[in-house]
Amino acid sequence: MDLEQDDIVKEAEAAASSAEDSRALYEVKMQYLGRAGKVTALMKRMKDIAQEHRPAFGKQVNALREKLETLFASLETLAKAREMAKKLAAENVDVTMPGRHFARGALHPVTIVRNRLIDIFAGMGFEVFEGPEIENDYYNFTALNTPADHPARDMQDTFYVQGGLLRTQTSAGQIRLMEKKKPPIKMLSPGRVFRSDDDATHSPMFHQMEGLVVDRGITLCDLQGMLDEFVKAMFSENSKTRLRPSYFPFTEPSVEVDVSCHACGGKGCSLCKGTGWIEVLGAGVVNRRVLENCGVDPDEYSGFAFGMGIERIAMLKYGINNIKLLTENDVRFLEQFKD
Ligand code: PHE
Numbered sequence: 589m590d591l592e593q594d595d596i597v598k599e600a601e602a603a604a605s606s607a608e609d610s611r612a613l614y615e616v617k618m619q620y621l622g623r624a625g626k627v628t629a630l631m632k633r634m635k636d637i638a639q640e641h642r643p644a645f646g647k648q649v650n651a652l653r654e655k656l657e658t659l660f661a662s663l664e665t666l667a668k669a670r671e672m673a674k675k676l677a678a679e680n681v682d683v684t685m686p687g688r689h690f691a692r693g694a695l696h697p698v699t700i701v702r703n704r705l706i707d708i709f710a711g712m713g714f715e716v717f718e719g720p721e722i723e724n725d726y727y728n729f730t731a732l733n734t735p736a737d738h739p740a741r742d743m744q745d746t747f748y749v750q751g752g753l754l755r756t757q758t759s760a761g762q763i764r765l766m767e768k769k770k771p772p773i774k775m776l777s778p779g780r781v782f783r784s785d786d787d788a789t790h791s792p793m794f795h796q797m798e799g800l801v802v803d804r805g806i807t808l809c810d811l812q813g814m815l816d817e818f819v820k821a822m823f824s825e826n827s828k829t830r831l832r833p834s835y836f837p838f839t840e841p842s843v844e845v846d847v848s849c850h851a852c853g854g855k856g857c858s859l860c861k862g863t864g865w866i867e868v869l870g871a872g873v874v875n876r877r878v879l880e881n882c883g884v885d886p887d888e889y890s891g892f893a894f895g896m897g898i899e900r901i902a903m904l905k906y907g908i909n910n911i912k913l914l915t916e917n918d919v920r921f922l923e924q925f926k927d
Contacts, residue, residue, distance in 0.1 A: 593652045596626070600656055610667040617660045627653050694926040698795055698914055701902040702778050705797050708821045712814065714776040714799065719761035721780050724752040727760040731881045732838040740837050745784040754782035758798035759838060759895055762874075765800065766882035771889045772803040778898070791911045795898035800874070802884065802891030808841065808873055811892040815845055815871070822901065823850040830865055839872025839893060851907075859907070866904060869896035 600620050607613040620626050630649045637645050695703070706716060719727070725736075734740050744756035761777035777798040786792055801810065812831060819827040827847050834844040847868045849860035856862040871894035876886035899911050906925070908914070913921050 593648065593655065596620075596652060597655050597659060600659060604660070604663050607663075607667070610664060610671060613660070613663055613667050617656075617664075620656050621653065621660070627656065692926065694923060696914075696922060697902045697906060697908070697925050698898050700925060701898050701905065702795065702797065704822065705896075705898070705901070706776060706778065708818055709776045709799065711821075712774075712817065714774045717761055717765050717775050717777050718779055719755070719758065719764050719777060721755060721782075722749060722752045723755035723760045727763050728753060728755050728757065731763040731878065732757075732759055733875050733877045733881075734837040738837060740835075746782050747784075755779075756783050757781055757895060758796040759893065761798055762800045762838075762878070762893060763882055766802070766879070766884055771884060771891070773800060773891070775800040788910050788912075789900070789903070791899070791915060793915075794911070797896050797898055799894045800891060801893075802874065802879070802889050804889060806873075806890045806892055808843075808892065811843075811871055811873070811894065815894070819847045819868070823847060823905070826853065828854075831871075834870060834872075836870060836872055838875050838878050840875045842870070842872035845869045845871055845894070850904075859904075868901065868904070869894050871895070 600616070603616045603619065604613055607616050618625055622628070627649060630652070634642060634645065710716075729738070729741060730736070746756045747754045758777045758779050758781060761775070761779070765773065765775050765777070775798075777800070779796065780793055781796050782793050783790075784792065801814075808831075812829065815829045819829055827850060830846040830848075831843040832846065834842045836842040845868055846865035848854045849857060849864050849866055851857050851859040852864065854864040856864050860866050871892065874891040874893050879886040879889060879891070899914055902908065902914065903911065
């Protein structure tokens, strides 16, 4: 019996060509080469064949098996390659595409300056204490030696809310801390304050940094020595300070503190309006009455206090000419403070 090998191979080829993937191809292969496949069936026919024809028939079947095995092996290789190409195409990344832009944030200049101030004063042993933004009349004014009929209240008009007022100064924290803690005290108190003020260098809400030192034998000289250290760290190694007489109800004597202009080195320029000096903060020796109000004996203890506007320091340090820039949240402005 002659086996039409080529016909069977062609038929297998045709069946395989409609197989969509290597799985389907495997099924076709099994129809020919599997246990129940056509080649196995041919082998089973061996017993029906006359003895003398068996070797020739066996050879033909084996030759057919080999052809089919070769055929399916090459078809499998092709199918695998096609599948791999498809998988790669699906995973394809276009490395020439523009990257996604992740914007990096920056700290707000007021935050940068506040952190720097805390850093500098923490280095001198000050501890941070934060008071509430909604204060009452007692802590914000009366205990600070500013009774209801005191003219100094005029300068610090504020927003009155139920149960209190928006604090006009972080000085209120002096009282709150001294009520709780006995001297020695070295307190730093940052926070928001509110006033009825609004122009290029004043805003109804701004930030202050308060400082308070109370111990035995503290004098104005200690204040000046500390301020010298502070301006050197904040502005420049060559910065100097100058005290001018001033008035605050809660300090006596009171001073206005100027720092030598870091832009012109004291010669006079537009930043310092030709004077060589820039006002940076208010300060003074703590008024005896304030100590008394907090139960601290003014004959045993004395102290100094200072308060500065953080926006003002930021404006001086970075050459910002309008305080509104600090609250407008214009990213083009704020981005310039990335370090
Ligand atoms: N509280 C004062 C102000 O807001 C500043 C100040 C603080 C002055 C402490 C003296 C002592 O203007």
